[in-house]
Amino acid sequence: MATVSRPIPGQIVRSRSSAGLWSDAFGRLRKNRLAIVGLVLVILLLLTGIFGPMIAPYPYDQMDLKAVFAAGGGPLPPLSPGHLLGTDQLGRDLLSRLLDGARISVSVALVVQVVIIVIGVPVGAVAGWFGGRLDNTLMRFTDVIYAFPDLLFIILLSVVFRETVLAKALDGLLVVFVAIGLTSWVTVARLVRGQLLSLKETEFVEAARAIGVSDRNIVTRHLLPNGISPILVAITLGIPAAILAEATLAFIGIGVQPPRASWGSLIAEGQKYIRSEPHLVVFPAIAIALALIGFTFLGDGLRDALDPKLKGKQ
Amino acid sequence: MISYLVRRLLWIIPVLFAVSVITFTLMHAVPGGPWDREKRLPASVQARLNNEYGLDQPLPVQYVSWAIGFVTGDLGPSYRFQDRRVNDIVMSGLATTVQLGIMAFVLSVLVGIPLGITAALGHNKWPDYTSTGVAIIGIATPSFVLAILLIVVFAVQLGWFPTGGWKGPEYWVLPTIALAGFPIAVIARYTRASMLEVTRKDYIRTAHSKGVRNQSVVTRHMVRNALIPVVTILGPTLAFLVTGSFIIERIFNIPGVGQFYLNAITTRDYSLLMAMTMLYAFAVAFLNVVVDVLYAYIDPRIRYS
Amino acid sequence: MARPEDATTEADAPTIIEISPADVRRVRTSAEPGLAKRRKADKLLSVRGLSTHFFTPDGVVHAVDDVSFDVDYGETLGLVGESGCGKSVSALSIARLVPNPPGRIVAGEIIFDGIDVLKLNDEDMRGLRGKEIGFIFQDPLTSLNPTLTIGYQIAEPIRQHMTLSQKAAIDRVVELLSKVGIPRAKDRLNDYPHQFSGGMRQRVMIAIALSCDPTLILADEPTTALDVTIQAQILELIQKLSDEFSTAVLLITHDLGIAAGMCDRVSVMYAGRIVETGTVDELFANPRMPYAWGLLDSLPRLDDVRGDRLRTIEGMPPLLIEPPDACRFEPRCRFSRDICREREPDLTPRENPLHQARCWATEPDGWIA
Numbered sequence: 008m009a010t011v012s013r014p015i016p017g018q019i020v021r022s023r024s025s026a027g028l029w030s031d032a033f034g035r036l037r038k039n040r041l042a043i044v045g046l047v048l049v050i051l052l053l054l055t056g057i058f059g060p061m062i063a064p065y066p067y068d069q070m071d072l073k074a075v076f077a078a079g080g081g082p083l084p085p086l087s088p089g090h091l092l093g094t095d096q097l098g099r100d101l102l103s104r105l106l107d108g109a110r111i112s113v114s115v116a117l118v119v120q121v122v123i124i125v126i127g128v129p130v131g132a133v134a135g136w137f138g139g140r141l142d143n144t145l146m147r148f149t150d151v152i153y154a155f156p157d158l159l160f161i162i163l164l165s166v167v168f169r170e171t172v173l174a175k176a177l178d179g180l181l182v183v184f185v186a187i188g189l190t191s192w193v194t195v196a197r198l199v200r201g202q203l204l205s206l207k208e209t210e211f212v213e214a215a216r217a218i219g220v221s222d223r224n225i226v227t228r229h230l231l232p233n234g235i236s237p238i239l240v241a242i243t244l245g246i247p248a249a250i251l252a253e254a255t256l257a258f259i260g261i262g263v264q265p266p267r268a269s270w271g272s273l274i275a276e277g278q279k280y281i282r283s284e285p286h287l288v289v290f291p292a293i294a295i296a297l298a299l300i301g302f303t304f305l306g307d308g309l310r311d312a313l314d315p316k317l318k319g320k321q
Numbered sequence: 322m323i324s325y326l327v328r329r330l331l332w333i334i335p336v337l338f339a340v341s342v343i344t345f346t347l348m349h350a351v352p353g354g355p356w357d358r359e360k361r362l363p364a365s366v367q368a369r370l371n372n373e374y375g376l377d378q379p380l381p382v383q384y385v386s387w388a389i390g391f392v393t394g395d396l397g398p399s400y401r402f403q404d405r406r407v408n409d410i411v412m413s414g415l416a417t418t419v420q421l422g423i424m425a426f427v428l429s430v431l432v433g434i435p436l437g438i439t440a441a442l443g444h445n446k447w448p449d450y451t452s453t454g455v456a457i458i459g460i461a462t463p464s465f466v467l468a469i470l471l472i473v474v475f476a477v478q479l480g481w482f483p484t485g486g487w488k489g490p491e492y493w494v495l496p497t498i499a500l501a502g503f504p505i506a507v508i509a510r511y512t513r514a515s516m517l518e519v520t521r522k523d524y525i526r527t528a529h530s531k532g533v534r535n536q537s538v539v540t541r542h543m544v545r546n547a548l549i550p551v552v553t554i555l556g557p558t559l560a561f562l563v564t565g566s567f568i569i570e571r572i573f574n575i576p577g578v579g580q581f582y583l584n585a586i587t588t589r590d591y592s593l594l595m596a597m598t599m600l601y602a603f604a605v606a607f608l609n610v611v612v613d614v615l616y617a618y619i620d621p622r623i624r625y626s
Numbered sequence: 627m628a629r630p631e632d633a634t635t636e637a638d639a640p641t642i643i644e645i646s647p648a649d650v651r652r653v654r655t656s657a658e659p660g661l662a663k664r665r666k667a668d669k670l671l672s673v674r675g676l677s678t679h680f681f682t683p684d685g686v687v688h689a690v691d692d693v694s695f696d697v698d699y700g701e702t703l704g705l706v707g708e709s710g711c712g713k714s715v716s717a718l719s720i721a722r723l724v725p726n727p728p729g730r731i732v733a734g735e736i737i738f739d740g741i742d743v744l745k746l747n748d749e750d751m752r753g754l755r756g757k758e759i760g761f762i763f764q765d766p767l768t769s770l771n772p773t774l775t776i777g778y779q780i781a782e783p784i785r786q787h788m789t790l791s792q793k794a795a796i797d798r799v800v801e802l803l804s805k806v807g808i809p810r811a812k813d814r815l816n817d818y819p820h821q822f823s824g825g826m827r828q829r830v831m832i833a834i835a836l837s838c839d840p841t842l843i844l845a846d847e848p849t850t851a852l853d854v855t856i857q858a859q860i861l862e863l864i865q866k867l868s869d870e871f872s873t874a875v876l877l878i879t880h881d882l883g884i885a886a887g888m889c890d891r892v893s894v895m896y897a898g899r900i901v902e903t904g905t906v907d908e909l910f911a912n913p914r915m916p917y918a919w920g921l922l923d924s925l926p927r928l929d930d931v932r933g934d935r936l937r938t939i940e941g942m943p944p945l946l947i948e949p950p951d952a953c954r955f956e957p958r959c960r961f962s963r964d965i966c967r968e969r970e971p972d973l974t975p976r977e978n979p980l981h982q983a984r985c986w987a988t989e990p991d992g993w994i995a
Contacts, residue, residue, distance in 0.1 A: 292470075621772065
């Protein structure tokens with residue numbers, strides 16, 4: 008028997024209770040187990056990032072040198088009294104620092120995407136809507152940005168802005184967020200442009216024009232809601248890249264300033280104790296892994312759920 | 322086809338030009354200068370050095386002289402290593418970095434694609450689960466974490482490989498794996514998705530209806546079509562390898578070109594920094610062109626249109 | 627009425643051609659030489675009680691339910707019905723190409739050329755596909771591999787099933803291409819599917835189907851995806867070639883006009899069942915099932931008055947999940963009575979034993995004469 012998988016014939020009429028794009032998509036999303044896992048992880052991360060530090064047992068920078076010396080001078084292992092996940096070499100509670108790291112990662116996720124949307128959507132919309140020379144120039148410009156080796160450019164920007172007012176904001180993190188955002192908006196811009204280009208020619212634009220809807224309204228009220236799904240997917244899938252970039256930068260010492268505890272910097276600090284007290288590296292690594300997995304699965308699930316090709320098929 | 326290739330290659334020039342201008346401007350926007358050391362040099366010494374190196378000229382003039390040098394192949398003197406020219410510095414590490422990049426790329430493709438294919442063919446059975454599992458680990462583990470783990474397990478605990486350096490083949494293994502981890506995962510996932518999509522295509526049904534063996538349907542019909550979209554992510558993969566290599570070089574203490582980048586920024590070694598940035602930018606741009614042309618070539622619908 | 631082509635010698639050819647309005651198909655006689663040497667069993671294809679179901683998360687879809695039909699050597703049988711009635715799945719079932727998961731042949735018997743198809747192992751089944759059973763699919767654009775040359779794709783079944791040298795295989799491919807009407811065949815061997823027009827691609831598909839001289843061709847809506855102007859050419863080509871090679875054709879179509887023009891016999895399917903079967907003449911002159919009436923009635927006619935509404939059959943075909951034991955057409959039927967809702971009618975013969983219908987009303991003791 009040939010093993011091909013194809014859509015099912017013989018299923019003729021199905022009355023759909025609500026034909027909305029979103030309810031269809033949501034139904035599909037619910038059935039996708041990996042996507043649900045991703046959603047759970049993402050929600051967990053968001054909750055931890057927002058509320059975590061408030062319920063942390065200690066402030067992230069509180070040192071407990073007495074306990075450290077009492078135990079022989081090194082970091083305390085997990086399940087030590089009062090420290091569920093142990094401490095670092097200065098007696099700072101690892102769990103509390105991880106929660107601070109969660110807050111940082113959530114901020115990365117959100118702020119970077121905001122930057123991307125603020126720059127990418129207008130650029131893409133303008134290019135796609137007006138077309139012609141404006142489109143060409145903007146696309147050439149995005150080619151240049153795209154050609155920049157991102158990580159290197161982020162480092163350069165971070166160092167450049169380090170001495171400015173911006174750097175003081177958010178303990179050095181805003182610089183990194185903005186830098187990451189400045190190198191990552193191109194994908195979204197291209198997507199928006201592509202959506203507009205294809206939707207521009209469709210009939211409902213002609214119809215809207217015919218009844219006198221202004222150009223701007225056409226874009227914002229008619230085209231964007233329809234074209235938004237690939238953009239939503241791109242944003243969701245862009246978050247792991249941003250988190251990864253921030254962690255990598257923190258690892259090499261750029262961005263977050265001590266004593267704040269990005270997961271990347273925790274790993275950098277914990278490196279030297281990895282043989283004796285691996286928990287300092289393992290727990291942040293697990294945290295990063297869960298965040299990356301969560302957003303990736305969710306993004307994949309969204310993409311599958313919103314894929315127009317799959318609409319109407321099981 | 323040829324005109325497409327030529328056009329794409331020529332386009333690299335204005336892009337590099339823009340990159341150089343932006344980098345140059347940003348570079349000089351970093352406060353401080355190349356002479357900042359722990360000990361502050363007396364102002365007169367600084368002024369003399371600035372004059373010698375032309376740093377007291379207006380910026381546009383400095384840029385032009387740099388550009389002229391660049392185009393004629395002279396990358397200037399290093400500000401940090403005052404007895405060496407940037408050309409020599411770059412050359413000393415370039416081969417190593419390129420070698421690392423190529424090895425990681427080959428590993429990514431040789432492992433990632435078969436992993437994706439087996440996952441798709443064993444859809445929802447154990448081959449799928451294992452390779453998806455591997456892929457998940459790959460995307461969830463940043464390269465620096467993977468590097469640390471590899472060092473701890475295989476170099477320190479088991480002692481099979483050295484912890485750093487680049488003195489022979491045994492030094493190549495761990496860094497290559499660390500660098501290739503993420504691309505393997507991405508390529509595997511992409512290949513799997515592409516294969517699954519191809520499985521649903523009508524022409525696969527036609528192939529079966531002709532009585533073609535299952536094995537041949539897979540190799541001659543499915544794989545060929547599934548790999549075409551996979552080529553499109555080779556571009557970003559190569560870009561990742563180019564930029565990610567410098568982290569790996571740092572962790573494993575590899576004397577490639579990446580170690581210079583970070584130092585060049587922090588020590589304001591202008592000419593070295595410009596050279597490094599241009600090098601990386603060129604690599605990314607050029608590799609992207611290669612990938613795009615490759616894609617246009619292997620898809621007959623594009624090649625013969 | 628015999629047509630000139632059927633005459634066995636030139637001396638017999640009538641000088642004046644008289645063709646009656648009903649005489650639009652070719653007439654088969656069992657004396658045709660090609661058929662005699664092929665005949666291995668009573669019928670070429672005998673399908674009995676075939677049921678193919680799809681196991682979906684929403685339930686079991688009875689795409690094909692207890693379907694039986696025969697195709698004789700060299701004959702053209704039409705399988706007619708609207709989208710989703712199960713005709714395509716029936717054809718796929720014969721070649722065991724039903725996608726599994728989620729589909730499966732759950733019951734029935736398929737005897738092809740004396741061979742019990744459902745009992746074959748995979749290897750032997752593969753030997754039949756492409757060699758004795760040729761397939762023509764609906765959409766030639768998606769049914770051809772875009773990254774392989776058409777020469778390769780036509781040669782594939784030849785190399786698989788026949789032992790020919792490289793050169794002989796190429797020659798055969800060129801010959802096939804010319805036979806299906808592709809000009810300058812030799813030059814086009816290394817072209818890709820996207821370099822051909824829709825009609826030409828379908829000709830390539832026909833060449834593939836015929837490449838190993840099969841005894842049966844399964845043509846699944848071969849012209850639906852093509853321009854109207856090309857449709858006639860392709861159908862003519864299929865007819866001509868199947869005549870020439872004495873190949874039987876199972877023609878699947880939703881278009882009654884095509885069925886009328888191409889087929890010897892027709893089986894009408896509805897909701898996974900055969901609801902009427904008979905010769906083309908019988909069926910079109912004297913249909914015995916309300917669905918068939920509706921179908922024929924819905925065809926626009928030359929004497930329709932412009933401005934009249936098109937006649938349609940009201941309602942929609944049923945969901946095929948766990949169908950009840952009742953006539954499946956009943957909800958849309960004007961003539962139904964209680965018994966139609968209580969028990970599904972069987973396929974029983976009418977005046978001519980070869981003409982069968984599935985309808986309580988038109989049974990000998992039914993309420994419609």
